[in-house]
Amino acid sequence: MSEHKDFLRTIVEKDLKTGKYKNIITRFPPEPNGFPHIGHAKSIAINFGIARDYNGHCNLRMDDTNPTTEDTKYVEALKDAVEWLGFEWKGDVRYTSDYFDKLYAWAIELVKMGKAYVDSLDEETMREYRGTVTEAGKRSKYAHRSAEENLDLLERMKNGEFKDGEHVLRAKIDMSAANMKMRDPLLYRIRHAHHYRAGDKWAIYPMYDFGHCLSDYIEGVTHSICTLEFENNRDIYDWVIDTLGLEPPRPYQHEFARLGINYTVMSKRKLLELVEKNYVNGWDDPRLPTIAGLRRRGYTPESILNFCDTIGIAKANSTVDVAQLEFCIRDDLNTKVPRVMCVLDPLKVTIENFVGSEELDASYYPDDVPKEGSRKIPFSKEIYIEREDFSQNPPKGYFRLTPDQPVRLKHAYIITCKEVKKDERGNITEIIAEYNPESKSGSDTSGIKVKSAIQWVDATSAKKVEVRLYDRLYSCENPDGLDDLNPDSLKIIKDALIEPAVVAEKPDVRFQFEREGYFYADPIDYTDANPVFNKIVGLKDSYAKKKETPRSESKSQVKKVQIDGETEPMSESEQALFNKYTTTLKLNSMVADILARDEKLSSFYAEVLSANNSPVTIANLVANEVARELKEKEVHELQFNASDVAKLVQMLDDGTISNKIAKEVFEEMAKSGEDPKRIVEAKGLVQISDTAVIEPIIDDIIAKNPDNVEKFRAGNTNLLGFFVGQVLKATGGKANPKVVNELVAQKLK
Known part of the structure; x- marks a missing residue:
């Protein structure tokens, strides 16, 4: 369980x-x-x-x-x-x-009981008679038909004697009901259409509610x-x-x-539009949130079920960060899939002092993954490296190959750049390099120290593959329509190069391409003649995502991230912290991961926790707000301390301030170092929880938005957020969201 x-x-x-x-x-x-x-x-x-x-x-x-x-x-x-x-x-x-026959029999029973009738109003009049949230509806004149007349009409509707929309069967309930769904709802409507299972037997079909x-x-x-x-x-x-x-x-x-989920749409209508208008390549396009799409992209059932379990079952609608789904697939694949080398943008390297060819032993799995498996990697005079792994004019913090900086080839040797060849337009076409024969991985006696290892493939034996790089389908967090589509959601690389064992030996269908991400052999388009791989998800902390390396990181920390370009396995102490955070303190796994891996954050978190035992609220604040400050500063440079954060959390927990206000107070703390309680008092930011103050504001907003009230009571419960947002806006964000939610929900019933 x-x-x-x-x-x-x-x-x-x-x-x-x-x-x-x-x-x-x-x-x-x-x-x-x-x-x-x-x-x-x-x-x-x-x-x-x-x-x-x-x-x-x-x-x-x-x-x-x-x-x-x-x-x-x-x-x-x-x-x-x-x-x-x-x-x-x-x-x-x-x-x-x-069950159509049984349902129809029950419909006849309701008619006989006087609890249902055939209505012949047109759709516009029926809508008008329905009333509003403040006015009762008006019952159709056809509601007075006798049971015999209703039964006759219903039978003829079933037999197809009337046109679509000419009649409907309605329940006779209450045209003044506060819940507008109960104002004589439809039970059956006429549909002259072939049913894919029932054929042409029926000309009427039951409504969902019946x-x-x-x-x-x-x-x-x-x-x-x-x-x-x-x-x-x-x-x-x-x-x-x-x-x-x-x-x-x-x-x-x-x-x-x-x-x-943010950056995602799950409306069937919008998904159908994407498919039918060819904005995507079918229902199983890997950019779609369909199960078929996620499956083709390479997601596993375990990752999706873990995601569902992690987000839990709630009573109020909310939006989940898509990063949480990405975390789950990354977490699942990390201990499962082999690591291999693939070069997406090849740059030729000629090692002028290497003669002949060699096969290097390489494990598919790092030391912290308890799986066995290895392959032979061909190595010769000519290889290809990733173009971005060489820089003639490197930025600060660049640890890969440069004219003055050697680098290790993963599983192989250390090489040094000797010459850079360019074409007539100044583009680099080839690197002439030397290798150190004493620097072989696993038996390095060269004494040369390097700061990074890069992937590569042998020019002679590498296999050409097609790689499909998928990004989020929408470019904004809350997409509304086609205008929000991300034009760069798919990039296809036709001539990537991969080490031969991946194609020849097929050790798996999912792989981690070193320093690139997790990839999946496309189950539809992959062939031995034309291998195709879909990018499932990128690696956390790859160099591309770390160009702006926080100044507070030590060189050793940067090196850990850069060498493999993947999520560094936790140390024993980090793992112990992570376990404590998730099991004892019940933190979200992503927040726990952030805190456990960062010594400054975990220490600061522990200090705040010692002053205020509110683990989840403190963790969220430290992992987000405090972490942003520590990107540019050391702890002793902060304008606030752990005691200040504890006070801020206490005001959050006791309802003095809202989450929105807490962020505003934190920003002021970070700038001025002022005591959070004084900031709240000076700016008048105390949260309003008095229902006597909030109720008139809610009443006014409901009165000004009758159409949205009607839509809500007709079933569009997503509009609850609209009303709550309007109240919060009217109070400058000071109203207690919990109190507002409860009051709005009560008044909209």
């Missing part, structure tokens, strides 16, 4: 303990109108994970009630995603369309777990089941926050 007892598992345990259910049955009910994305992966992990943890089972059910958008290719993609993630559904795949709850009931589902946008639909879910008087046990709906 998961170590984390989230609120959903708490509900399940309570239901088992009280005897509400004997067995737990969940379901994953996607609509087969697009390829599943990583948000679906979270839902899959929750539904199948809960069933597994409590010895129950999970059904896979296609919610196929809209024949105009559904397709068998989407069904297969959904099945494939569940299996690839390592889960099994109970029995055969289920389909809402399997088909979903009853399908759950048919399957004996106990916990119907949905994302937050269906929170208002729960009232309809309960109304349908309760009104029909279905025999218990019955299912209940529970909602969790959907997954949002």
Whole structure:
């Protein structure tokens, strides 16, 4: 069972303990109108994970009630995603369309009970009659039809006698309900379209709110777990089941926050637009957040499930940093994949004093990875190195090959530049070098000290490969449309060179290309004649990301990062700190990694923690705000000390200030060294938590935004953030966000 007892598992345990259910049955009910994305992966992990943890089972059910958008290719993609993630559904795949006859029979029951009617209003009038958040709706005149007339019309609708939109079947509930979803919601609509499974038998199809709850009931589902946008639909879910008087046990709906990731879109409509307008190369384009795309890029099921577990299950929507997903795949592959050498931008090096050829022994794995495996690397007079690994006019802190600075060839020898050849335009075409015969890796007796090791390939035996370098599809954190696409999201290198064992021996399908990143042999386009590799994710702390090396880093620290260009394995003491941070202090793994690897930060963190026992809040502040200050300064140069940070955290924890205000106070502390409490008092930054002050502001904002209120109550719960943001803006960021969230949620019900 998961170590984390989230609120959903708490509900399940309570239901088992009280005897509400004997067995737990969940379901994953996607609509087969697009390829599943990583948000679906979270839902899959929750539904199948809960069933597994409590010895129950999970059904896979296609919610196929809209024949105009559904397709068998989407069904297969959904099945494939569940299996690839390592889960099994109970029995055969289920389909809402399997239950069409039962659903229709229940619809007839509601009509006979006087709880449903056929409405013939046009769409515009129906919308007008619905009312607003402040005004009750108006019931259609057709609601007064007799049960016999309604049954006749419903039968004729089913038989295809009417046009699309000419009639609908509606529940008769309450046109003045505060939850606008309950104002006589639609149960069936006419669709003259061929259904991919049911054929042409039906001309009417159930709406989600009618088909979903009853399908759950048919399957004996106990916990119907949905994302937050269906929170208002729960009232309809309960109304349908309760009104029909279905025999218990019955299912209940529970909602969790959907997954949002920055630099990413997960709207099916927007993903479909990207695919159909050829902005990407199909649903499995490695830049997409689809499971097919992530899989083709080289992500592993373990990394995605670990990501889902790390972000947890929340009740409020939020956005997760895509770096957290990248951390999970990097963390997973670090102990799994072989290290090899690939040169993306080759520069020829001729070693004039080397004669003949040689095969060098090289392990696929560093010492800290408990795996065995090695290969022979050919070495001769002519090799290729990465073009950026030579500089004729090196910047400060450049530790690779220069006219005056030797460098080690990984697994080979130390070489020294003797001559630089250029073409007529001044471009470097070749380096003439010498090697030291006594400097062979593993038996170096040369006495030469170098500061870096670089990758290389033998000119004669290297294999030409195509490398696809993928970057984020969008260039901004919160993309809205096509204008936000990143024009540099894909770069294709046709003539990269890789050491021969990778292609000839195929020791794996995923590799770490030394100092470049993690790569995956493309499962579609790779052939022996034309090997193709996709970049999964870059290496943390590569030289390209360290051009502005913090002045406070010691030379030894820079060297550690530069030699391999990858995440340096933790020392025993760093690993011990990391374990303490994640297990005892419950820190996020990324924050723990930052603190454990930096002695100054970990020491400062410990000092603050000794003054205020609030490990998570302190860790986030130190790993972000304090770390930025220490990039340019030593600890003794800071304008603030650990005691000041402890005071700031205390004000955060007791609700005196908000996170936004805390950042403002920290900036002032960093500049002036002023006591944080004095800054808060002098600037009047005390957080407003008094409901008597906040409520009138909320009321005013709600009154000014009736359209958004209606959309929220109609199911767009993402607008909660809009209202909270408006209140915070109106109070200059001083209102307590927690209090505002609670009050806004209450008033919008």
